[in-house]
């Protein structure tokens with residue numbers, strides 16, 4: 001039986017790559033090299049037709065996308081598009097990269113807590129999705145999870161830099177924003193930091209990002225404006241934050257400030273969505289819609305759909321690179337993801353951690369990758385280490401460094417005042433700025 005399947009798959013591959021895409025009833029799904037990876041007869045029968053069982057998340061998502069693009073190309077009728085897809089002997093050519101997918105799968109297989117819920121998505125800067133892999137008992141890579149602190153660069157720090165509210169050394173006080181009273185009448189300070197205490201000192205934005213301080217994120221968001229941040233997420237990235245927007249209008253923006261600053265959104269993100277949004281920090285501020293489907297052919301080999309490459313400039317290229325350098329702090333000593341590294345290239349990224357969710361979304365100049373896992377018994381977020389393990393199994397990096405845009409200038413920053421350092425300043429660091437927005441010289445020292 002197995003031998004028969006192997007012969008059939010080979011024959012189908014040849015047809016798929018040639019002009020006649022016929023391969024029997026149902027849909028033929030191919031990877032990026034044209035190999036057949038699944039032949040489902042409906043969206044519910046994916047699992048039983050996979051060449052490799054670990055492709056289930058990818059193929060499931062690719063079929064949903066194929067139905068959506070076919071529906072969009074006609075009259076928007078999803079049901080009709082689904083029928084047409086499965087009755088038409090279509091071939092869906094995906095962008096699944098077997099080498100990248102194997103790196104995610106093998107990393108999970110070698111993982112010490114391998115029964116843990118796990119999801120991983122990898123895409124490049126054209127939005128081409130190389131891998132979506134789930135570990136555990138459900139397709140966790142296709143589920144939404146609270147992004148936690150991984151949202152801060154998107155909801156707080158990118159708008160702060162883009163709107164000129166903050167730069168490299170801007171000082172935010174590491175102190176609570178307010179007192180809160182619970183239903184039992186107990187008063188406590190809010191928000192708390194992951195490390196459990198406050199310095200009550202002014203802290204540079206660089207250090208706030210590096211240590212993922214919740215206090216600073218709330219103060220910075222308040223300065224940006226919660227409504228403005230929510231509009232930024234919706235208008236620039238198409239993120240659905242309607243729940244938070246309505247609540248901010250009805251109950252006041254302080255009622256959602258934690259959701260927005262610390263990533264407890266009503267609608268969470270899938271790993272693919274989060275990796276997709278972070279593209280902007282590695283790609284000069286441009287965003288390409290993540291996509292698995294490259295083209296769809298009918299039974300006669302006619303192309304009925306082809307992905308049209310499109311990038312949208314979401315933030316200024318200087319904002320993107322300043323955020324990129326701020327996010328590099330996270331993987332350096334003192335950062336929350338110092339285990340994340342890839343031989344031969346730069347890595348930048350952000351962690352997100354709660355009692356239920358553990359994230360690392362990391363960028364190299366070639367790829368964006370988000371890793372999520374459920375809670376371990378020891379409570380640790382091991383996503384940064386898993387990111388390192390995935391990339392160690394991937395093909396060698398093509399690009400060693402993120403490109404620096406002409407609109408960015410380096411300047412020595414006084415980390416005590418947040419201003420441009422003079423010869424008298426002692427606590428200094430090279431910072432990155434929009435050339436048009438260099439800070440004034442420190443007058444404190």
Ligand SMILES: [Zn+2]
Nearest residue numbers: 414425442445
């Ligand atoms: Zn100074």
